[in-house]
Amino acid sequence: MNAPREPPRSPAEPEPGSLLGVGMRTLLERELRRFLRIPGQTIFSPLITTSLYFVVFGLSVGTQVRAVDGVPYMRFIVPGLIALGVVSNALLNTSSSLFSMKIQGIIVDILVTPLSYGALLSAFLIASVVRALMVGILMWIVAGLFTGFGLAHPLYTLLSLTGVALTFAAMGLIVGVWADKFEQVNFVPAFVITPLTFLGGVFYSVHTLPHVLAAITWANPVFYLVDLVRWAMLGIHDAPVAADLGALLILGGVSVGVAWAMLRAGYKLRG
């Protein structure tokens, strides 16, 4: 055996405080720059889609519909549409980022690093929340041009939208880790999330629904999230605010918990 010219170097220690360290911040930067490099797809396309909902449902149908709980229909649907935009963008960001990393094999670059599970989870979730809130705020600005910018509870609006974004970012992470095919990435938003959101009182108050539909709506967890955002933005709500908040905490806690457990167990990532 040839003797090495230099002796083996002493081992390096991983950086302390992994959760907010250079590693986590780098992954967060990568995730943010990924979606900011394609703003047409990640920010403006969802903005246009949801703005169209607003224009079509608000301007055309809205003129035929009377005020809901004293709020003009155009204004009534804004929180639900913003919640819908936040939900779908939070979900899409993590699911598509993780899934494409898996398909392109670059997930390996992250799995071989000392990034802790908490750091991985935080970076993916924060990036998704940022994208979802950017879309939500831009939608609010567009809607505000038509219906005014007043908010009943500005701080709770931001907090509730952040909570909703976090919940669905975690669900997106679960989908991205679980999915083996593109079809599966689209399955959850198309067949589960969008129907639940549309039937979650975005366009109507549960009190206006016939008995069976109302019962179904009360059983829909997304209804409480939309209701919470509507309370924060407009000050009106169908369910008790405590119930809305409880639903968000349970749904968010379960989603984030499952996402963390999947990363920790290495499910589908570390065979």
Added chain:
Amino acid sequence: MLPAVSFQKLTKRYRGLTALDGLDLQIEQGEIFALLGPNGAGKTTAISIVAGLLRATSGQAQILGRDVVADYRFTRRNLGLVPQEVNYDPFFNVEEAMRFQAGYFGVKLSAARVDELLDALGLQDKRRANTRQLSGGMKRRLLIAKALVHEPRVLFLDEPTAGVDVELRQQLWRYVRVLRDRGTTIVLTTHYLEEAEELADRVGVIHHGKLLTVAGKDALLREHATQTLTLTLATPLAEVPQPLRALGAKLTGGTALSINTAYGASFGPALRAVSEAGLAVSNVETRRMDLEDVFVSLVREGDAA
């Protein structure tokens, strides 16, 4: 000194398939170690377990004396992996890809270090090129650059030169030696026996997830290889003369006389015996087994066992 890498009864089973079957192996610090084995022998599985891409079914893997599961942040900080599959992140350019990779390890990449790696791997003029635009060979070199950004103490190269042209292969080999000389332990898996012969200080052969042998490259050849002297005789013989028979000479077709000796031994006694027997020789050929022959015979023995 602690071993750089240590596998203890490492076992990995997938549904019905045993990829690693109680692998025991130690790789010392500062050496270039080649892990050889046919396809499916378990080489990539072993590397993937150390790097955290796979979980072992049982047994243990350690880097610098620390467990790769319990102490994963330490072991991964000290380990670099060049994966077999070429990957690239189409969103970013070469320099960004390197900077991000260093960041994941908690390391801020200095401009000097970027330059050093880009120069060493011939990627300097591709610094701002999107990784999507790189040729296959360049993408592979970028993988190596990314595996080195955090100055790992142990570098794993999984089939580093698969599909790489001869010139680039030579360039990579030179760089691997430079890294070893600077104190990095190198573990490489390869199909190319020439690569192991050229680079490795020690060689381990695995087959069916088990270690068949591990030795210094020269010792492996001394122990398992032979060399053959084949003489073409001017006049055919009916049988091998006695002094040559004692040396184990064999006659084929009356004119081809072949004598096997241990690897590196002198053919002097055989040649003297030929001369004493008064044989006229029209051609002389010698052949030494190389690592490839040794590898094939070891794997065959492994299959027979």
